Amino acid sequence: MSRDRSDDRLEDVLARAHGQLGIAVYDGLMGRGGPPELRDPDQVLGRLLAAAHRRTGDAVVGRLARRHGRGPVERAIEKGNAPAEGLLMRRSAPVRLKYREQALGCARRCWPLDAVQVTEIAVEAVRDLISSLEDEVLPDEMCDRLLRLSRDVGRVLALPQSAQLPSALVGYDYLDEVDDYLSTCAARLVAQARSSKQLLDSELLPYFGAPEVSWLGMLEVSQDLADDLDLAHREAMALSKAVAAVKEASTDFRGADLRSVELNGVDLEGIRWDASTNWPPEWEQRIWKASLATGAGHGELIVGAEPHDSTVPADI
Incomplete structure (x- = not known):
């Protein structure tokens, strides 16, 4: 070497x-x-x-x-x-619990609409256009359909930029890591959506106002647009997985040691845990009363909004 x-x-x-x-x-x-x-x-x-x-x-x-x-x-x-989906789960459980509300807020900001569905519909519309152009047929409603497509893809461009949250130790703050993970995926999706929208608005839609239909020209542009939208769909899937990973890291506390966490003011609703999770002693009874079995097996529990009249059996 x-x-x-x-x-x-x-x-x-x-x-x-x-x-x-x-x-x-x-x-x-x-x-x-x-x-x-x-x-x-x-x-x-x-x-x-x-x-x-x-x-x-x-x-x-x-x-x-x-x-x-x-x-x-x-x-x-x-x-x-780049950050992988499992890396957030490797962070300290007390830190994930302490900042779960802020992390979930970041996820909601990065997923205000179902970008996967938007890009799927866009890809389907352009593929239908390609099929029609290959038959040298242009359906009357196609222009309106593409205008709606442009509007919907434009909504993707409104995804938020990085919040640039301050950190105590720069580069290691948990919320910084969450924000960087989400914003990196969102930025790639926005860039690809912007490229697709520009191609649609500046090169494809003008063909509909031309005095004569250029079948070959429309077909070439449509095929390029389909490729761009396929890439946008992949980036939307990546962002969807990133959002799901943040939610998982903010929800799954099975087997975690949370005895050192100050739980006053922490929203615990929706947290998944099991009998091997360690809670602060003064909170243990309250957590059992507020929890129900998830039905997923393996003794998994979920914290509800309100305490119940009876405690979940300890041997679940």
Whole structure:
């Protein structure tokens, strides 16, 4: 193995270790109420770990910058290390629970409409147009159908941009990770939808106002539009999966240790848990009373909106 390749592998390991340490330190701090004050010895330890992590990060970034002129984030992007669906579930359960309402709010903002359905309808409409053009037939209602398609695809362009939420330890804040995950998928979908709408509005629809029908020209543009809309549909599916992953990370707390979480003010409705989930002792009875079996088997429970008259059997 060459020296350069060996150095690259070492830098990758350092960057990955630095990232994992940052997540662990951040989740440990935020899961217990936020950055500590210098009083309790355990909190002092947390502050020292955070400081050590920052210094380690500075050293890693400096080393990479000297050799390659770029840091670990850029190198990760080049290698395609984008957030995967399962990574959110690996974050600390107390942090996921503490910020579940904000995370679910991010998901709702990124999914105000069913973009998968919008793009499916658009693809179907353009394929119908292609079929008609191949037969040199142009249905009377096709222009109106394409105008509705343009309007609906335009709604996709209104998906929100990144909220740029502030973080205590930049790059490791859980809500930053959620926002980056969703906004990256949304940005790709918006870009593809914009390209499709421009092609539709500027190149295909003008054919309907022309004095003579150019079958070949309309067919070529329609085929290009179908390809663009297929890509938009794939990006819509990716965003749909990202939204589902955020909801899953904000809902699934089976087997989680939540004893350190301050639950006052936290919306627990809809949370899935089981007998191996550890709640704060003062909340345990209330959680059992407010929960029902999901019917999914394996002792899975879901927290309801209101307490029940009887407690769910502990041996479920």
